[in-house]
Amino acid sequence: MQIEFLGTGAGSPSKQRNVTSTALKLLEERNAIWMFDVGEATQHQVLKTTIRPRKIEKIFITHLHGDHIFGLPGLLSSRSHQGGNGPLTIYGPKGIEDFVKISLKVSETKLGYPLKFVELTDGGVIFNDKTFTVSCEKLDHKIECFGYRIVEHDHPGELQVDKLKALNIPSGPIYGQLKAGKTVNLEDGTSIDGKDYIGKPQQGRVVTILGDTRKSNASVKLAENADVLVHESTFAKGEGRMARNYYHSTSVQAAQVAQKAGAKKLLLTHISARYTGKAAYELAYQVKDIFANTRVVNDLDVIDVPFKG
Amino acid sequence: MQIEFLGTGAGSPSKQRNVTSTALKLLEERNAIWMFDVGEATQHQVLKTTIRPRKIEKIFITHLHGDHIFGLPGLLSSRSHQGGNGPLTIYGPKGIEDFVKISLKVSETKLGYPLKFVELTDGGVIFNDKTFTVSCEKLDHKIECFGYRIVEHDHPGELQVDKLKALNIPSGPIYGQLKAGKTVNLEDGTSIDGKDYIGKPQQGRVVTILGDTRKSNASVKLAENADVLVHESTFAKGEGRMARNYYHSTSVQAAQVAQKAGAKKLLLTHISARYTGKAAYELAYQVKDIFANTRVVNDLDVIDVPFKG
Numbered sequence: 094m095q096i097e098f099l100g101t102g103a104g105s106p107s108k109q110r111n112v113t114s115t116a117l118k119l120l121e122e123r124n125a126i127w128m129f130d131v132g133e134a135t136q137h138q139v140l141k142t143t144i145r146p147r148k149i150e151k152i153f154i155t156h157l158h159g160d161h162i163f164g165l166p167g168l169l170s171s172r173s174h175q176g177g178n179g180p181l182t183i184y185g186p187k188g189i190e191d192f193v194k195i196s197l198k199v200s201e202t203k204l205g206y207p208l209k210f211v212e213l214t215d216g217g218v219i220f221n222d223k224t225f226t227v228s229c230e231k232l233d234h235k236i237e238c239f240g241y242r243i244v245e246h247d248h249p250g251e252l253q254v255d256k257l258k259a260l261n262i263p264s265g266p267i268y269g270q271l272k273a274g275k276t277v278n279l280e281d282g283t284s285i286d287g288k289d290y291i292g293k294p295q296q297g298r299v300v301t302i303l304g305d306t307r308k309s310n311a312s313v314k315l316a317e318n319a320d321v322l323v324h325e326s327t328f329a330k331g332e333g334r335m336a337r338n339y340y341h342s343t344s345v346q347a348a349q350v351a352q353k354a355g356a357k358k359l360l361l362t363h364i365s366a367r368y369t370g371k372a373a374y375e376l377a378y379q380v381k382d383i384f385a386n387t388r389v390v391n392d393l394d395v396i397d398v399p400f401k402g
Numbered sequence: 403m404q405i406e407f408l409g410t411g412a413g414s415p416s417k418q419r420n421v422t423s424t425a426l427k428l429l430e431e432r433n434a435i436w437m438f439d440v441g442e443a444t445q446h447q448v449l450k451t452t453i454r455p456r457k458i459e460k461i462f463i464t465h466l467h468g469d470h471i472f473g474l475p476g477l478l479s480s481r482s483h484q485g486g487n488g489p490l491t492i493y494g495p496k497g498i499e500d501f502v503k504i505s506l507k508v509s510e511t512k513l514g515y516p517l518k519f520v521e522l523t524d525g526g527v528i529f530n531d532k533t534f535t536v537s538c539e540k541l542d543h544k545i546e547c548f549g550y551r552i553v554e555h556d557h558p559g560e561l562q563v564d565k566l567k568a569l570n571i572p573s574g575p576i577y578g579q580l581k582a583g584k585t586v587n588l589e590d591g592t593s594i595d596g597k598d599y600i601g602k603p604q605q606g607r608v609v610t611i612l613g614d615t616r617k618s619n620a621s622v623k624l625a626e627n628a629d630v631l632v633h634e635s636t637f638a639k640g641e642g643r644m645a646r647n648y649y650h651s652t653s654v655q656a657a658q659v660a661q662k663a664g665a666k667k668l669l670l671t672h673i674s675a676r677y678t679g680k681a682a683y684e685l686a687y688q689v690k691d692i693f694a695n696t697r698v699v700n701d702l703d704v705i706d707v708p709f710k711g
């Protein structure tokens with residue numbers, strides 16, 4: 094599991110940062126990519142990565158501001174041109190379906206795959222399958238905006254095949270029973286308890302990716318014990334008033350959310366073009382005393398999300 | 403007058419070429435930029451040039467395929483963010499107004515300038531003022547598509563001030579009369595005919611920028627005696643059948659249009675990603691016997707449009 098940042102800027106594209114898009118790479122977990130927001134030229138950024146558009150399985154839109162959605166029609170078209178034929182689901186606020194459908198209709202674009210929309214009206218679980226649960230909450234932005242919490246289910250412990258082989262227990266249907274935690278009686282009379290041969294279960298990881306927002310309780314809820322929290326930092330320490338007026342956050346507010354939620358790592362994105370070079374890194378430095386494990390991300394940064402412990 | 407190519411590729415963006423956009427730079431002529439098509443990430447390409455979005459006065463859309471329009475909402479928004487407040491007019495096929503208005507509405511984008519639309523239904527003159535006339539014609543593409551002919555009005559000859567000064571004729575209202583071609587009687591009895599002191603008029607330039615099209619008579623009409631013809635070449639020599647099937651042109655067909663129209667220079671654009679490096683230059687080389695002054699343009703190429711003679 095990795096997070097690849099395709100665009101980390103605020104408002105308009107600049108030479109340093111494209112407008113917002115974040116890819117959650119779940120290649121080992123489900124051979125899929127999930128995207129969060131698709132600002133203009135996201136497909137151009139994808140060209141600079143190893144991401145194959147056909148692997149994009151889900152797109153989560155936080156809100157409908159142009160710098161978060163204007164790349165969507167182009168990305169969807171190119172996914173089709175490039176032979177993508179697997180279904181794709183788009184989650185987002187009311188209006189996202191209209192925008193996409195009208196863009197595709199006007200341009201007479203026919204997609205070679207089924208496109209499904211899930212328009213969000215409230216917080217709660219929006220997706221759940223064998224491996225992941227995704228929930229959302231409304232944030233505090235100028236227009237309706239959602240944050241997402243992606244929870245990987247725990248991995249059950251693996252059967253310790255090496256140990257069993259060392260005991261000369263031949264592989265076969267017995268292994269299945271042992272893996273299920275049952276006790277098996279061998280022909281020689283020995284009794285083996287599967288539980289003794291199952292490794293430690295691995296705790297699933299939690300990634301929280303928020304949209305544009307003021308500091309909010311919903312953010313804390315979404316980020317509870319998250320392994321990684323991706324939070325906007327359009328403004329710097331000391332600019333709380335501006336942040337409030339423009340419905341955004343400062344670096345300090347992002348750190349306070351991470352700290353309160355007990356998150357493990359904070360990644361600051363949606364960086365204003367006013368902060369370039371050293372000034373951008375300052376955004377992380379100035380919150381070290383509130384939340385030490387903070388980093389300002391740049392376009393094309395790839396961040397690993399390791400298992401706990 | 404210069405033409406700057408912001409995107410010269412076909413269909414999808416590639417690492418080498420962005421999707422279509424062409425800027426006609428009329429900085430000396432009217433302190434303005436006119437754009438022809440605005441594919442996705444045109445505003446990103448603009449960042450690499452000296453073009454200021456606020457100087458964009460008119461945008462001409464050839465047709466509504468995504469690779470020609472998906473950059474429009476973003477460019478319009480950024481023009482506003484960057485302080486553009488002069489009016490902007492968009493010309494294009496029916497549907498362009500809906501696409502732009504819905505994109506701006508969904509994203510709650512408020513532009514800080516008046517935006518006007520002129521939806522085209524047929525060929526003819528679509529703009530005319532003191533310095534330029536623009537006309538359009540329907541081309542032959544899969545969906546309704548227009549080509550544009552931009553005609554600069556002739557520049558009247560300049561009053562030859564140096565000559566008059568050499569005759570010790572002091573500047574003043576007399577100069578205005580002479581410039582108007584009148585005969586003026588000086589106090590010393592000399593009679594001076596203004597026509598003798600007016601330089602040669604300068605013939606206005608003609609630039610023809612076409613959209614995607616099969617070889618068509620409309621193209622020839624639009625390109626008649628053009629100083630520069632910008633023509634698509636999605637396909638190469640020998641691929642006439644493919645070009646026909648996909649409603650595009652080959653390099654040879656583009657050259658035939660230029661030759662038949664008596665154009666002075668042919669610029670090939672809308673180059674398929676199948677042609678990179680040498681293979682792209684081949685497109686021009688293979689038509690040298692039909693139309694010698696042919697060139698394949700690349701992203702960010704700037705081509706001067708000089709006065710005749």
Ligand SMILES: [Zn+2]
Pocket residue numbers: 156158234305
């Ligand atoms: Zn926003």
Ligand SMILES: [Zn+2]
Pocket residue numbers: 465467543614
């Ligand atoms: Zn087209």
